[in-house]
Amino acid sequence: MILIMRTPYHPNIEEITVEGILHAFSDPVRIEIYADLATAECAKNCSTFLTIQKRVLPKSTLSQHFRILREAGLIRSERKGVELINSTRCELKERFGPMILAIIEAYAKQQKDV
Amino acid sequence: MILIMRTPYHPNIEEITVEGILHAFSDPVRIEIYADLATAECAKNCSTFLTIQKRVLPKSTLSQHFRILREAGLIRSERKGVELINSTRCELKERFGPMILAIIEAYAKQQKDV
């Protein structure tokens, strides 16, 4: 059996939808990853998030989470050597900035309360 | 075979989560219903939404959509005779107001552009 590894797909800005973004954010692991990337000083590879919210994730699962964030248009993933370097897509700011900010803020507040 | 119809379940405010809300909003039908209820003068029954976005929904499907909105804590459904009267839960304003507003706004803008 031969596997082919395609280069990660990134949608154009016009293809990005509110529903798509909300679906991507409907999983706490994915909000967490996005919030971390959004506030981080620099881009991060996937393995940074193998342990998230005190839970160890299988890397196949983590890979899917990154794919969903990427295909929703929320993050950009660039291969750098053997790693994938992920960052938030700042082109989103114009169309979705306020919504994304409000979501991250509400989630952060919730996590503090818990 | 006997079906039992339970009275609709509404979570307490403390039980409501950001992820839950975002999952509920990850379907355009549900955003549409919520946005309509939020801007409406008065509460509305479910059947009001049998045709939504130029598409006719089976009522079993619509019933599920309402259940998901309700269990996410976004709406309140009260039986009035044979109908279910639905309205948004304004207790949410304090904790989730800005987020919900930003989502509805982003979605409205998207629909205008299309």
Added chain:
DNA sequence: TTCATTAGTTCGGGATATTAGAACTAATGA
């Protein structure tokens, strides 16, 4: 007091999505 009507729910199945282990790719560096 039936009985038809109306509004919505539940059930059940097929389709679709999510999860995670195992096997893999692709890049690197010794």
Added chain:
DNA sequence: TCATTAGTTCTAATATCCCGAACTAATGAA
């Protein structure tokens, strides 16, 4: 060349979504 590392793909099990059919529960008319 080959081991290592980072991530992907495959696959099968599980969960979730969708919708037609059968149902409940309330009402109002005969």
